[in-house]
Amino acid sequence: MPSENVRTVFIEKFGGPEELKFIERPVGDPGPGEVRIRHKACGLNFIDVYQRTGLYPLDLPAPLGMEASGIIEAVGDGVTHLRIGERAAYASTPPGAYCEARVMRAAQVCPLPDGISFEEGAAMMLKGLTVNYLFRRTTPIAKGDTVLFHAAAGGVGLIACQWARSEGVTLIGTAGTDEKCELARENGATHVINYRNEDFATRVREITEGKGVDVVMDSVGKDTFDGSLDSLKPLGMMISFGNASGKAPPVDLGTLAAKGSLKVTRPTLFTHIADHETCQQMARELFEKVTAGEIVIHVDQRFPLAEVAEAHKALEARKTTGATILEV
Structure with missing residues (x-):
């Protein structure tokens, strides 16, 4: 498949929401242990703000975004838990979820049950897995x-x-x-x-x-x-x-x-989910609570990806409740 360019949010320097810039960059084919995922929605989290401001420094220029959901488009060698065409969601390092599609490590990408929407998937992974380790693993x-x-x-x-x-x-x-x-x-x-x-x-x-x-x-x-x-x-x-x-x-x-x-x-979430099997098990525990109706994922704010700066402003001003997603 020929490489295509996709919109991706980058920062070139630390600062306010005005530093969030869009660039077009190629997305290629996955290598061993990787997948290419076409995003449907991206999650918004305070860690994104910390990285944008430099509280959690990144090597610049850097993409942002730590969670998203979408459809698996291609699977690299050695990946056995995901298939082409499958619905999936993730919270993962390195940043880069604020985009239309990406190639990334497959280990922390999780099959998304049919009973959970893409919006819920994008809104629940980082936050829900955080709650999992708070209540079960700390x-x-x-x-x-x-x-x-x-x-x-x-x-x-x-x-x-x-x-x-x-x-x-x-x-x-x-x-x-x-x-x-x-x-x-x-x-x-x-x-x-x-x-x-x-x-x-x-x-x-x-x-x-x-x-x-x-x-x-x-x-x-x-x-x-x-x-x-x-x-x-x-x-x-x-x-x-x-x-x-x-x-x-x-x-x-x-x-x-x-x-x-x-x-x-x-603690940090990414220490807890660094191991592939642990990450997948934590996701299954979270998905079970959602599909059983014990947890409802509240997506209270939606912004187009193009309005990511406005989403950051709302989060920092504490004007949000529940989860906020970026629609791709």
């Missing part, structure tokens, strides 16, 4: 445990609320408006806190009768970090997995001791 969480989850009305948060409800975990969700708090409650949060009106750490202590929570899941970073530590019970686990408000501050290990022998970890 620290033991059992039925009856209590979790504090920040940004509970966001794309990851709404999946987390539903995941917690499906497994009997009490989830206390925080959000910045009453409307977002209600959305989190509707999706399974047992308790909600509007952090703009209340000190969330104080409120957590009230909800838990002074005990604190077993686990905090914090993707906000700088603004919530200290309060998150104050919300934990002795021996509790703080999972810091994002920096929406800026980098979390350095941790004095003595503080962890003084607050009750606390534990802190900073």
